[in-house]
Amino acid sequence: xxxxxxxxxxxETKHMSERDQRILERYAEGATLDAIGREEGITRxxxxxxxxxxxxxxxxxxxxxxxxxxxxxxxxxxxxxxEAFGPLASDLAHQGFTRPATIARIKNLFPAIxxxxxxxxxxxxxxxxxxxxxxxxxxxxxxxxxxxxxLGAELRLKPDHAWAAANLPQELLDxxxxxxxxxxxxxxxxxxxxxxxxxxxxxALEDPTLTITGSRYNELRAELLEAMGxxxxxxxxxxxxTRQTIMKRYEGWNDALESMGLALATKGRQKxxxxxxxxxxxxxxxxxxxxxxxxxxxxTFASYGQWVKSESVLGIRRPSPAAIRNYxxxxxxxxxxxxxxxxxxxxxxxxxxxxxLAENETRxxxxxx
Numbered sequence: 001x002x003x004x005x006x007x008x009x010x011x012e013t014k015h016m017s018e019r020d021q022r023i024l025e026r027y028a029e030g031a032t033l034d035a036i037g038r039e040e041g042i043t044r045x046x047x048x049x050x051x052x053x054x055x056x057x058x059x060x061x062x063x064x065x066x067x068x069x070x071x072x073x074x075x076x077x078x079x080x081x082x083e084a085f086g087p088l089a090s091d092l093a094h095q096g097f098t099r100p101a102t103i104a105r106i107k108n109l110f111p112a113i114x115x116x117x118x119x120x121x122x123x124x125x126x127x128x129x130x131x132x133x134x135x136x137x138x139x140x141x142x143x144x145x146x147x148x149x150x151l152g153a154e155l156r157l158k159p160d161h162a163w164a165a166a167n168l169p170q171e172l173l174d175x176x177x178x179x180x181x182x183x184x185x186x187x188x189x190x191x192x193x194x195x196x197x198x199x200x201x202x203x204a205l206e207d208p209t210l211t212i213t214g215s216r217y218n219e220l221r222a223e224l225l226e227a228m229g230x231x232x233x234x235x236x237x238x239x240x241x242t243r244q245t246i247m248k249r250y251e252g253w254n255d256a257l258e259s260m261g262l263a264l265a266t267k268g269r270q271k272x273x274x275x276x277x278x279x280x281x282x283x284x285x286x287x288x289x290x291x292x293x294x295x296x297x298x299x300t301f302a303s304y305g306q307w308v309k310s311e312s313v314l315g316i317r318r319p320s321p322a323a324i325r326n327y328x329x330x331x332x333x334x335x336x337x338x339x340x341x342x343x344x345x346x347x348x349x350x351x352x353x354x355x356x357l358a359e360n361e362t363r364x365x366x367x368x369x
Contacts, residue, residue: 020050027051030068078121085110085118090127094222095242099129128225128238138241141172142179143249144260145197146240150220151212151262152200159195163202168194179239204262211263214243214253251333276319281327284308284318285334301331 019040026036033044040047082089085106092102103118122129138146173194180190204210221240243253250256254264276284288307292299305321312318319327328334 020054023047023050024054077117078124081117081121082125086125089122093127093129095218097129102129139175141169142175142239143241143246145172145176147212147217147260148197148200149193150217150240152196153220154212154216157196157199157203159192160199160202161191161195164194164198168198176239209263211257211265213265218243248330281319281324299335
């Protein structure tokens with residue numbers, strides 16, 4: 001063998017050693033046989049042979065390494081998502097959004113997000129979301145107790161244990177005890193909560209002007225959940241319930257206050273009345289139901305949106321689907337409540353339906369004259 005041939009052999013051996021070393025390192029790190037083969041330009045079977053011949057990790061060890069790499073990557077992805085969207089998701093949760101609704105809302109504004117990653121990240125986070133069935137989770141007295149408690153907290157009332165013991169129904173004590181144990185609330189803390197509820201009810205008997213706005217209720221609720229440690233209560237249905245849950249049960253915030261004997265909240269404009277009047281909202285629902293009946297379509301939230309667009313083409317402005325849902329607290333509530341609010345608008349036939357309330361008023365004026 002010539003000197004040149006000897007040097008070539010040594011270089012080839014050195015080259016193979018470097019490649020084999022890379023293969024062993026990548027295999028130990030958890031890379032798959034296919035991935036290594038593509039990187040080195042050889043078959044997966046050849047990678048397996050090299051790893052086996054040179055004492056590389058066994059198949060089970062390699063699988064464990066791959067799983068560790070996969071989990072580390074998933075953890076990093078979740079952390080990145082929460083860093084970017086965690087504060088927004090937490091804010092939506094405090095507003096009463098469920099996890100699926102939160103993801104859908106973020107997806108609408110940030111289409112590039114991976115919904116599976118979002119679901120995984122938020123499920124593993126400490127954020128507590130409202131439940132789809134939360135409206136059915138609490139009884140009426142438990143819903144109202146949440147308002148009483150936060151009203152008492154807002155007024156900084158001292159617990160009135162004696163009044164609470166004499167007047168609060170036993171089913172409320174039992175129900176709150178059951179719900180709050182999920183948040184690791186102690187017996188003393190539960191007694192304080194019940195005492196403040198009692199103090200608020202007693203104060204309301206003395207002051208008929210007592211009230212609380214829905215927005216303030218939600219702010220106080222968010223502070224309470226964090227103070228009580230409910231952020232880490234995975235899967236819990238946190239009490240007090242959200243404002244949306246109360247509005248869904250009572251068909252409106254002021255309806256709930258009225259049911260409890262509290263003064264109606266008057267701060268700020270009435271929900272949804274910036275552009276359309278109360279009659280305008282009700283008329284839109286009545287007209288839509290009439291049009292849906294003529295067209296033999298279901299009066300769904302989606303079909304209402306299509307109807308609003310068709311009305312706009314005709315130059316008729318109607319409340320948007322979102323405005324309707326916000327005003328009534330839900331689509332089904334709108335269907336149930338609007339006709340009841342304005343029964344005189346339920347005309348006998350679609351042909352008699354006026355395009356606008358103004359036309360109806362003009363017609364009435366002419367008839368009167």
